[in-house]
Amino acid sequence: MKNYKDFIQDSVISRLERLMGNKEAEAVNLWEKYGSQSDSFRKEPAYKSMLHEMMVPYYEMYLNGDTRLCCAGCKLESIGREMAHAIADDDQFGSWASEQDLIVAAEGWGDNMKHFEGEQKRIYRFFRVLEELLKNNCQQDWLRLSEELKEMLFKSEVCYDYKTDEVLCVLHAFTMIMQQEWTKEKKLEVFNLLHQHWLFLKHYYSVMTRHIIGVKWTKFSDVAKTVLESSAAFKPHMHIFYCGLLDCVDELHLDRRHQREIDKIIAQMLEELNRVKEHSKILYELCDTLFPEDFQRLLREHRPKSYKEVEDESQQKDELIKQIRQQNQHLTSELEKAKDVLQQMVLSSIPIEEIDAELMKYPPATAFDLLRELNNSVVLSMLEVWREHYPGLLEKYRNRLFEPIDEQRDLTAAMKKVAERPTFGTYYGKGSVHDDKRRQLTVGEIEKKYQQLKRMSNE
Numbered sequence: 001m002k003n004y005k006d007f008i009q010d011s012v013i014s015r016l017e018r019l020m021g022n023k024e025a026e027a028v029n030l031w032e033k034y035g036s037q038s039d040s041f042r043k044e045p046a047y048k049s050m051l052h053e054m055m056v057p058y059y060e061m062y063l064n065g066d067t068r069l070c071c072a073g074c075k076l077e078s079i080g081r082e083m084a085h086a087i088a089d090d091d092q093f094g095s096w097a098s099e100q101d102l103i104v105a106a107e108g109w110g111d112n113m114k115h116f117e118g119e120q121k122r123i124y125r126f127f128r129v130l131e132e133l134l135k136n137n138c139q140q141d142w143l144r145l146s147e148e149l150k151e152m153l154f155k156s157e158v159c160y161d162y163k164t165d166e167v168l169c170v171l172h173a174f175t176m177i178m179q180q181e182w183t184k185e186k187k188l189e190v191f192n193l194l195h196q197h198w199l200f201l202k203h204y205y206s207v208m209t210r211h212i213i214g215v216k217w218t219k220f221s222d223v224a225k226t227v228l229e230s231s232a233a234f235k236p237h238m239h240i241f242y243c244g245l246l247d248c249v250d251e252l253h254l255d256r257r258h259q260r261e262i263d264k265i266i267a268q269m270l271e272e273l274n275r276v277k278e279h280s281k282i283l284y285e286l287c288d289t290l291f292p293e294d295f296q297r298l299l300r301e302h303r304p305k306s307y308k309e310v311e312d313e314s315q316q317k318d319e320l321i322k323q324i325r326q327q328n329q330h331l332t333s334e335l336e337k338a339k340d341v342l343q344q345m346v347l348s349s350i351p352i353e354e355i356d357a358e359l360m361k362y363p364p365a366t367a368f369d370l371l372r373e374l375n376n377s378v379v380l381s382m383l384e385v386w387r388e389h390y391p392g393l394l395e396k397y398r399n400r401l402f403e404p405i406d407e408q409r410d411l412t413a414a415m416k417k418v419a420e421r422p423t424f425g426t427y428y429g430k431g432s433v434h435d436d437k438r439r440q441l442t443v444g445e446i447e448k449k450y451q452q453l454k455r456m457s458n459e
Contacts, residue, residue: 004050007034007041012051012086016058019075019082020068042089052092058083059093063100063129065109070125080128087132094136102145103152105129106171110164117163123214126167127195130174134188146175153209166214169205170198176290193286200234200241201283203227207244208291210251220245220252221261228269235272236280239306240287242269243298270304278308335366339373346380352389359393364401371397 010028017025034041041047061069062083070076087093109126116122149172153165160168173194177187194201202214206223217223227234227241234241249262273279288295345355359367371393380386 003034004041004044004047005054008047008051008054010034012082013054013058015082016069016079019079020071048089048091051086052090052096055086055090056096058086059096063097063105063108065105065112065126067112067115070109070112073119076122076125080125084128084132087136093132094138097133097136097138098140102133102140102171103148103168106167107160107164110160110167113163113167114161123166123170123198124195126170127198130170131188131191131195134174134178134184134191137184140178142175142178146172146179149175153213162213162215165209165211166202166205169202169209169213170194173201173290176292180289190286190289193283197237197283197286200227200230200237201286204241204244204287207241207248208294210248219258219261220249220254221258221265224262224265224269228265228272235276236278237283238269238276239273239279239303240283242266242273242304243302245269246302247294247298273304273306276306279303279306335370338362339370342370342374343377343380346374346383346386349385352385352393356393356396359397364397368397368401 007030010026010033011030014025014028018027058069060066062079069079071079106126109129113119113122149168153168153172174191177190177194180187180190182190203223203226206212206214207220212218212220212223215223215226217226224241224245227238245262245266249266252262254262284295342355342358345358359371362370371390374380375386375390375394
């Protein structure tokens with residue numbers, strides 16, 4: 001056990017202490033002192049247990065952003081690597097982390113960032129901490145934790161400060177990812193997406209929480225302007241921010257000058273979005289995970305169409321018009337053929353009953369038009385048999401066409417007549433003679449036929 005403790009002290013603890021600025025921590029040549037035992041130590045359960053026991057104080061400092069360990073400058077990156085190596089050898093880190101208060105940890109990192117305000121990348125050190133929790137199966141009540149964070153972030157005008165609020169938003173995002181029924185690999189993939197696009201997503205969090213996080217701006221017009229004038233990396237996702245901004249702008253209660261500023265930026269943003277060839281969907285799954293109650297609704301209500309979508313819709317309309325024209329041409333051609341066949345039947349002295357039966361196969365309007373087209377034929381108009389039967393056929397197909405319309409009109413008139421009949425009922429009113437204040441209600445002259453009834457009494 002003593003060898004394990006000495007090895008941990010020399011290989012892990014002393015390195016961390018030197019990175020923390022402890023000049024008394026001695027550097028040891030591990031190969032000279034321990035030789036090939038170094039690798040065998042790490043595989044022993046007793047070593048892992050001793051490592052966990054000795055590392056707990058440093059885990060607490062790392063998790064909570066303690067400035068003694070999470071110091072400024074390039075040393076923090078080296079500390080992160082040393083901590084990752086130690087955690088990889090410690091099979092108890094996940095169960096230990098499951099019992100820690102992560103909101104307190106986030107608040108500690110917020111204080112850390114206030115000490116080193118000029119270091120913009122410090123928030124990504126907190127991402128490294130959360131990544132270790134994910135990889136090592138940290139288990140907490142993620143739903144309860146996310147609800148508590150929502151209460152802190154979404155329902156208060158001001159929580160802490162823009163630095164601490166940013167860390168709390170990162171933790172909120174982490175809890176929402178951890179609630180999903182995904183594999184660890186899938187969660188890590190989505191979390192890395194959050195990490196890669198956090199610079200954009202913190203602006204989106206600002207509009208979703210209705211207060212500015214992660215940046216010093218005090219006006220939402222400055223936040224929107226930053227997104228509008230941002231690097232090309234923001235452009236494919238700008239429509240996500242635009243939807244959130246439109247949804248929250250009425251809740252910001254801006255004065256007239258600030259409202260004009262943000263209206264102008266919104267108009268400029270819409271112009272820019274209309275020029276975007278295609279809106280990226282890479283963040284859709286992540287944003288839907290972060291804001292399951294709002295994200296899809298915002299897209300439906302506010303998302304402007306990209307240039308490609310407008311172009312595709314135009315092409316679809318042109319294609320539909322083309323199809324309709326082709327269909328009309330086909331129908332016209334078929335009707336011409338039908339008319340020619342019917343004309344040949346008449347000229348061939350086929351009985352008029354068979355011609356009538358053929359016409360009955362067509363819809364009423366089509367049959368009526370075909371009949372009139374046939375009568376326009378000079379050849380048919382010279383046939384006595386056609387002149388004899390045409391008026392009867394025309395009357396038959398006119399009735400077939402217009403009878404349903406007439407029946408519907410008569411039904412509507414009858415229903416209207418019933419609705420306009422006088423109605424009878426009871427109502428309560430002044431001057432009634434019943435104890436329950438009721439008298440007969442009549443309409444029109446019929447009222448004269450009814451007399452009020454007085455209640456009989458024993459008097």
